[in-house]
Amino acid sequence: xxxxxxxxxxxxxxxxxxxxxxxxxxxxxxxxxxxxxxxxxxxxxxxxxxxxxxxxxxxxxxxxxxxxxxxxxxxxxxxxxxxxxxxxxxxxxxxxxxxxxxxxxxxxxxxxxxxxxxxxxxxxxxxxxxxxxxxxxxxxxxxxxxxxxxxxxxxxxxxxxxxxxxxxxxxxxxxxxxxxxxxxxxxxxxxxxxxxxxxxxxxxxxxxxxxxxxxxxxxxxxxxxxxxxxxxxxxxxxxxxxxxxxxxxxxxxxxxxxxxxxxxxxxxxxxxxxxxxxxxxxxxxxxxxxxxxxxxxxxxxxxxxxxxxxxxxxxxxxxxxxxxxxxxxxxxxxxxxxxxxxxxxxxxxxxxxxxxxxxxxxxxxxxxxxxxxxxxxxxxxxxxxxxxxxxxxxxxxxxxxxxxxxxxxxxxxxxxxxxxxxxxxxxxxxxxxxxxxxxxxxxxxxxxxxxxxxxxxxxxxxxxxxxxxxxxxxxxxxxxxxxxxxxxxxxxxxxxxxxxxxxxxxxxxxxxxxxxxxx
Amino acid sequence: xxxxxxxxxxxxxxxxxxxxxxxxxxxxxxxxxxxxxxxxxxxxxxxxxxxxxxxxxxxxxxxxxxxxxxxxxxxxxxxxxxxxxxxxxxxxxxxxxxxxxxxxxxxxxxxxxxxxxxxxxxxxxxxxxxxxxxxxxxxxxxxxxxxxxxxxxxxxxxxxxxxxxxxxxxxxxxxxxxxxxxxxxxxxxx
Ligand code: SF4
Numbered sequence: 001x002x003x004x005x006x007x008x009x010x011x012x013x014x015x016x017x018x019x020x021x022x023x024x025x026x027x028x029x030x031x032x033x034x035x036x037x038x039x040x041x042x043x044x045x046x047x048x049x050x051x052x053x054x055x056x057x058x059x060x061x062x063x064x065x066x067x068x069x070x071x072x073x074x075x076x077x078x079x080x081x082x083x084x085x086x087x088x089x090x091x092x093x094x095x096x097x098x099x100x101x102x103x104x105x106x107x108x109x110x111x112x113x114x115x116x117x118x119x120x121x122x123x124x125x126x127x128x129x130x131x132x133x134x135x136x137x138x139x140x141x142x143x144x145x146x147x148x149x150x151x152x153x154x155x156x157x158x159x160x161x162x163x164x165x166x167x168x169x170x171x172x173x174x175x176x177x178x179x180x181x182x183x184x185x186x187x188x189x190x191x192x193x194x195x196x197x198x199x200x201x202x203x204x205x206x207x208x209x210x211x212x213x214x215x216x217x218x219x220x221x222x223x224x225x226x227x228x229x230x231x232x233x234x235x236x237x238x239x240x241x242x243x244x245x246x247x248x249x250x251x252x253x254x255x256x257x258x259x260x261x262x263x264x265x266x267x268x269x270x271x272x273x274x275x276x277x278x279x280x281x282x283x284x285x286x287x288x289x290x291x292x293x294x295x296x297x298x299x300x301x302x303x304x305x306x307x308x309x310x311x312x313x314x315x316x317x318x319x320x321x322x323x324x325x326x327x328x329x330x331x332x333x334x335x336x337x338x339x340x341x342x343x344x345x346x347x348x349x350x351x352x353x354x355x356x357x358x359x360x361x362x363x364x365x366x367x368x369x370x371x372x373x374x375x376x377x378x379x380x381x382x383x384x385x386x387x388x389x390x391x392x393x394x395x396x397x398x399x400x401x402x403x404x405x406x407x408x409x410x411x412x413x414x415x416x417x418x419x420x421x422x423x424x425x426x427x428x429x430x431x432x433x434x435x436x437x438x439x440x441x442x443x444x445x446x447x448x449x450x451x452x453x454x455x456x457x458x459x460x461x462x463x464x465x466x467x468x469x470x471x472x473x474x475x476x477x478x479x480x481x482x483x484x485x486x487x488x489x490x491x492x493x494x495x496x497x498x499x500x501x502x503x504x505x506x507x508x509x510x511x512x513x514x515x516x517x518x519x
Numbered sequence: 520x521x522x523x524x525x526x527x528x529x530x531x532x533x534x535x536x537x538x539x540x541x542x543x544x545x546x547x548x549x550x551x552x553x554x555x556x557x558x559x560x561x562x563x564x565x566x567x568x569x570x571x572x573x574x575x576x577x578x579x580x581x582x583x584x585x586x587x588x589x590x591x592x593x594x595x596x597x598x599x600x601x602x603x604x605x606x607x608x609x610x611x612x613x614x615x616x617x618x619x620x621x622x623x624x625x626x627x628x629x630x631x632x633x634x635x636x637x638x639x640x641x642x643x644x645x646x647x648x649x650x651x652x653x654x655x656x657x658x659x660x661x662x663x664x665x666x667x668x669x670x671x672x673x674x675x676x677x678x679x680x681x682x683x684x685x686x687x688x689x690x691x692x693x694x695x696x697x698x699x700x701x702x703x704x705x706x707x708x709x
Contacts, residue, residue, distance in 0.1 A: 005541045005553075033557075134579070163554065163579065166554065166555050168537075168538070168551075168555070168579075169579070238579070241579065244577040310580055310582075311582045312583050323582050323584045324583070325602040325604070326606040327641060328640055330598055330633075330636055332636065333632065334630075335599060336627040338564045338565045339564070340564050341620050343563070
């Protein structure tokens with residue numbers, strides 16, 4: 001069989017391809033971005049698209065699924081928050097063609113605003129979740145997810161983490177299985193979630209979860225690897241690899257399907273070992289479950305709750321081995337760090353110089369420009385999630401009155417504005433705010449690698465399409481003062497910011513200058 | 520099992536060097552795993568790749584004091600990875616300096632004694648001037664491949680195996696240039 005070295009994310013793309021996936025959607029977000037980029041580059045018989053945000057991405061994939069296609073939506077962990085609304089109800093409707101959701105968590109918050117553990121979301125949405133532990137499993141589990149989805153009439157979540165997404169390993173390559181798109185069959189009892197339809201669907205999904213529990217027990221996706229029975233370790237995801245490396249003689253229960261959990265297998269394993277441990281990243285998801293089944297175990301007492309695990313951390317916790325460096329520490333000089341920073345000549349740097357000079361309260365958002373919070377600019381004072389800048393800006397004004405809007409701005413990128421900035425701008429106008437919103441239009445989603453979006457006029461597949469006019473959109477929602485300006489024309493830009501912030505009505509400044517790295 | 524860390528700064532091609540090593544090791548029949556950094560990397564941050572190959576590889580991360588080789592494409596980056604060097608491990612270092620932001624702004628100094636310190640504490644480490652080889656290869660971008668050529672002297676694979684690895688991962692029009700860069704690196708004397 002042909003073998004290839006692939007990145008975890010490339011292996012997921014390959015898995016989707018081999019499974020006969022027809023439609024794949026996403027909004028870019030580290031560490032999930034390469035999945036759709038790989039599909040658009042290598043597997044062009046899949047219809048792949050960037051959506052404006054993860055909610056829309058999931059809805060398009062769900063629509064394709066209900067209409068009969070094998071579909072997939074990929075997103076980072078916080079993206080699944082955005083898509084949580086469709087997620088919870090598409091759990092009720094189920095699928096026609098398969099619906100697979102790739103969810104990429106980011107322990108260590110390498111490139112994210114938080115470290116949330118989305119295993120809880122699978123449990124809360126009553127959906128099966130499977131977790132590959134290396135690139136080969138990324139491919140195999142993604143393929144499996146398509147089959148499980150159709151067999152059990154469930155959307156299936158594949159959860160990866162940064163370390164799985166951005167690790168390479170050997171993957172066995174197989175052919176694509178061509179699956180015809182099924183016909184769409186009207187079935188309002190299944191696809192229209194009126195309360196009267198939702199109630200029986202709830203009963204149905206509880207039944208399906210029981211069937212999936214059976215699968216979780218018997219299919220081999222979860223497995224006991226018996227070794228020395230003095231110590232048994234339950235583990236999942238990349239933590240499994242660290243356990244195998246540092247505790248090769250111990251017994252291991254490898255969790256590949258983390259929801260629903262295999263109760264009987266856990267019982268058998270717990271009964272078969274002298275002491276029971278759980279090694280998992282982030283929350284005690286497995287640990288709490290095992291304890292609730294009535295088995296005392298050691299987990300978060302010795303395995304950190306925060307940040308990514310490493311083989312060193314696991315080895316120290318389980319074996320007391322420290323791996324100290326045999327070399328002395330270099331101490332003669334401090335080692336200068338390389339903090340992430342805006343590129344030299346970045347369009348955002350002009351904007352932040354002006355905003356800093358004017359000493360405004362700056363409600364920021366998510367993108368390269370979040371780095372404006374760090375020196376030398378130190379020019380951002382709130383930032384939370386995609387699109388929050390504009391709503392928070394209005395909240396500032398509601399708290400202190402219109403004078404506050406004369407001392408504050410919202411700053412949001414073009415891609416983030418399209419993602420989640422439009423509805424709060426409508427709110428700012430509707431609820432009689434008077435603040436200024438700067439939309440930093442650098443012609444792409446720069447932070448994740450310059451992907452196109454609706455306002456660049458190019459699709460993921462490289463086709464030309466309608467180019468959303470951000471200024472016209474702002475006017476259409478009722479902002480009368482809309483100016484477009486080049487931030488590199490510093491004096492003029494400063495004058496415009498002063499004028500717009502002073503104006504006692506809503507205003508939008510489109511700060512238009514292309515990212516210097518965008519081709 | 521062999522453990523190799525490639526270290527550098529964004530844009531130096533650390534990931535491609537790792538990919539070629541992985542390809543060569545896989546074709547030689549080994550299991551291979553690697554871990555890399557994305558996202559912030561393109562903003563001029565430190566970048567490193569862990570490559571591991573052997574009979575069976577579990578963790579994609581190399582433990583502390585576990586790297587047989589650290590190949591550093593930038594002088595300072597060597598020091599950030601020091602704690603990963605195994606006893607008897609070898610440092611292969613490009614002497615080139617890329618000033619970090621705090622040095623550019625004058626807030627901090629680029630340590631002047633790195634080579635001296637390393638030579639005292641890590642016997643067998645090599646420091647290289649790559650400018651000549653890069654000029655001869657015809658592209659500054661080939662630094663990663665020149666350094667891979669230096670590393671190749673320490674690993675078991677043949678020149679043909681390396682050339683095959685380069686051929687399968689580099690765009691066709693750059694293959695000759697890269698094989699030349701590799702050969703120059705292989706012949707480079709510390
Ligand atoms: S990638 Fe573009 S937008 Fe991001 S910091 Fe660099 S120049 Fe600025």
